[in-house]
Amino acid sequence: MALDIHRRSGGRSARRAARTAHDFTMLPGLTNSLPLCEIMDGAQVARIDAASMDILENVGVVFRDDIALEDWRRAGAKVEGETVFLDRGLVRDLIATIPERFTYHARNPVNNVDLGGNKSVFVPMTGAPYLRDLEDVRRNPTLDDLAMFHKLSHMMPAMHSSAHHIVEPYDHPISQRHLRITYSSMKYSDKMFMGMTTSPKNAEDVLDMCAILFGEEFLETHAVVTGNCNGNSPLVWDETMLGAMRAFCRRNQPVLCSPFVLGGANTPASVAASVAQLNAEALSALAYTQVIRKGAPAIYGHYLSTVSMRSGAPMAGTPEISLMNFMIGQMARYYGVPWRTSNTLGGAKTFDAQAGYESATTLSAVMHAGANYIWHSAGWNEAGMHCSVAKFIVDAEQCAMAYRMAEGVKWNDFDAALAAVPDVGPGGHYLGHPHTHENFQEAFFMPEMFDNNSIEQWAAEGSVEITQRALNHAKQLLKAYEEPKLDVAKNEELLAYIARREREIPAADALNQEF
């Protein structure tokens, strides 16, 4: 059966075909219209909240940072050594000023997105010390590889961000790397991006560069860059993260407050109790953002895995991670704070079926959980140790499919479509009906990375498995890439800033000294 629908010209289908084949326009920020998987009733939400508040009041949270301890004392918290005991009333007062929704600005305003409530975005993975490259070879990445991922992020419609260090550029001194990473995010894509938080000073550099790109005053009233701050579960925030957090909050830029949970290793062996602890940790950091600057945007975050009994390694795609995502979504909505989750986490060493199961299970769970900032949405493999080009392409298409699902059922065409039923009648077929020609592409998503041909045709075409198909697609995309040029004056200012800072920051011995 051969359909020639896509060869027809004119009308809506032709416009669609043109758009899907050659247009890399970003999908607007997602409005998730799914009824969410609210797995807890009101009493259970209250029970998690009460347990978290008990932890904050009675166990306390360690802030390994003198400035934060002093800030907390001034804010009225009880501080003993490095442990801060947070009264639930104080916590509730503080988090009440976090905006429920905000707009995240890109340098191309067309690519601005909303965040919070039912507004969500897909952000690619970051932080990989290795990549699997365009030939599927696993090796250390370079600045050129990072640029490649920023270009692919720019071109995949369901990616809303170019993020930051998708891969770690090993060919540049670590002490200066944050400058080149930020510039790469800014240069190769005009979508929103993320900022490095590897030290308070590095965070300041990122924000200074953002001030060049957007204007210092613009930053005061607009979110343009997000920093991620990981907690050390259980119940510790360290100096590096807190310093970076202050840099972002002071300039009114949103921070992801992300407890780093290895379920069963640094949380109790219980889904519900793990969520209670994680929730306490997230609340303590969210509250601190408001101590730093009242009203600053902030995001309830987490990195979430369970650990393998065999090796202690993080696991993904497990049922408990789905359940915890459902619960955390409810808690974040209860507090009225946008929330971040992780998407395609998984431990496969190659882009095999394990990677597919893990990624699709996680993607589905976070959609039904109603996550807002859906990070690590493309490329993640091997527990984050490498970013796979092939998987990046397929994950990004999967996100486009999830996006379509979350848009829900379209009813606008219902009556017109039904009118075709008597036309075709019992035993007929719809392929020749005008309504089908006009609406097929609109109605049904056709994934490009899935091969649905017969095995005979597949074999005749070289028995190409999905990894190679995706790599071929990546190569085609990169050939078609067009750089969204930076403003000439701003570009020069950014390069001058980087040159100055690279003179100031010693590079010696810093190359490849750490991961």
Add this chain to the structure above:
Amino acid sequence: MALDIHRRSGGRSARRAARTAHDFTMLPGLTNSLPLCEIMDGAQVARIDAASMDILENVGVVFRDDIALEDWRRAGAKVEGETVFLDRGLVRDLIATIPERFTYHARNPVNNVDLGGNKSVFVPMTGAPYLRDLEDVRRNPTLDDLAMFHKLSHMMPAMHSSAHHIVEPYDHPISQRHLRITYSSMKYSDKMFMGMTTSPKNAEDVLDMCAILFGEEFLETHAVVTGNCNGNSPLVWDETMLGAMRAFCRRNQPVLCSPFVLGGANTPASVAASVAQLNAEALSALAYTQVIRKGAPAIYGHYLSTVSMRSGAPMAGTPEISLMNFMIGQMARYYGVPWRTSNTLGGAKTFDAQAGYESATTLSAVMHAGANYIWHSAGWNEAGMHCSVAKFIVDAEQCAMAYRMAEGVKWNDFDAALAAVPDVGPGGHYLGHPHTHENFQEAFFMPEMFDNNSIEQWAAEGSVEITQRALNHAKQLLKAYEEPKLDVAKNEELLAYIARREREIPAADALNQEF
């Protein structure tokens, strides 16, 4: 980090370890406690219902079968030629007598399962003309291969059924094949199974064999075997299927009334209108089951794909299939009828990442849709053209994980788990805490088929990808297989029945003559 939790002896964890490592006990029928993804509001459900009833009243359904046409005339429907026009009042009256829930009986009563409402089961794939075998070689299957899949179905805890022709046994004449298939289902597993519907007479043979196994009178009041009847969308039921349907209904055995939907090819190019047509088709067959025998159990079914514009091939794992599953679940619940869906549909040619994405996406959707009879839950690949041993094992474990997710959050241990938080305190770890030792295995599912080791350890162990891991596991299972012996007298009676029928049914020229 090495955890030695699994080496400890005594206590609940040891009992769990023993159970998970060496016990193949079937998980009880699933109680799905997830809040379902009800994507339509009440008005939209009513709109689908009204559209379907309009189709039944005004377009009509073709029943290509003289007996059915006569039955419909007697039941009061308007019949013109082969087209039956069904008044909505008649349809509602008829389907009202379908049981909302029933128990599906296995020859081992421990393996009985409930179906309907929030009670669900996982059933392996069936109907594959090829298999990928224990060496991942693609070839035509034999009766021995079928027996192997029945053994694996018996041993995988999340599979609730041994189904019927998981693979087509090509080494036996097609005209007699249904006898050997049924015997294989009965012999190698004591879980519930399915019955062939390849002709009315074949269906009678299946039911006669069930009467031997369970007793004729037992069948009158207990469901012991399910037959699937596919519709020819749009709006046609054929003689073979209707004859088989009568055979099952007359003996009070449930039929899956399954429109066969290739979205956009044999339905309108619209998700909502496709569901309206599918719903009309399902209702027409469900109503006919009650014309045949009032009160007989019946199941709202469907096979559901969208078609590729490029090749016309069926696609799976697409957003529209998830949306349609959500909608169909709502319609089936609206009518109070248990419903069947398909699980791991997909078009990958090998067990690659495509297969993983497709299967996990579908599994997740059907869980959130609240499907009752979750068919094709293990092994399906290449659009059903082959059943993969490797994929069978992994899919079955995925179903066990989905089962765990659908059980929901366990609160019984919440307070005890929380008590560990002050014990461990900020910066500590839970691996040494007694609560962790006691509860780790209970709290967190650890998939055996996912490898979460470091790449160095994975390489040291031979860089074994998931296909080979699953095949190794299948070989271990088959070594450990113990046949749940049939009652000696019943076994002899079954064999005598088969011998007699094989003398009566001509085998000549029938071998391999069709797929």
